[in-house]
Amino acid sequence: MRRVCFSILLVAFLSLPRTAAAQASGTITGLVTTVTGVPLRAAQVSLPSTGIGALTNEAGRYLLLNVPVGEVQIRVDLVGHRSGVRTVEVGLDGATVVDFTLTPAAISLDEIVVTGTGKAFQKRQRQ
Numbered sequence: 321m322r323r324v325c326f327s328i329l330l331v332a333f334l335s336l337p338r339t340a341a342a343q344a345s346g347t348i349t350g351l352v353t354t355v356t357g358v359p360l361r362a363a364q365v366s367l368p369s370t371g372i373g374a375l376t377n378e379a380g381r382y383l384l385l386n387v388p389v390g391e392v393q394i395r396v397d398l399v400g401h402r403s404g405v406r407t408v409e410v411g412l413d414g415a416t417v418v419d420f421t422l423t424p425a426a427i428s429l430d431e432i433v434v435t436g437t438g439k440a441f442q443k444r445q446r447q
Contacts, residue, residue: 346410348384350418352396360422361409363398387416396420400427 334417352363359380366373367387376382384394396404401422410416 374434
């Protein structure tokens with residue numbers, strides 16, 4: 321009797337959907353270019369709220385996998401360019417295409433102050 325109850329409980333437990341597997345997901349793909357249409361390599365594309373991210377390849381293309389279904393925010397960053405941010409709707413098991421055009425931006429640098437000390441020093445004498 322105990323063995324039958326254990327078997328029934330085991331079958332019931334194994335038939336329950338797992339939380340990770342039950343979560344629906346989709347993909348986001350796209351192209352990151354300059355204003356003139358030149359693909360941007362190594363731009364960081366991310367979903368800030370989820371920690372999902374990727375870099376663009378030599379052709380400026382990216383692919384984000386396992387994106388939660390629903391409304392998500394996408395951010396693109398590349399040094400020397402203004403960041404791009406968009407909010408899109410991701411469908412169930414579908415590929416959402418989002419292209420970005422980044423404009424060049426000047427990089428502001430902090431000032432650097434170099435100082436020297438006026439300590440005197442002597443040459444080493446030969447013996």
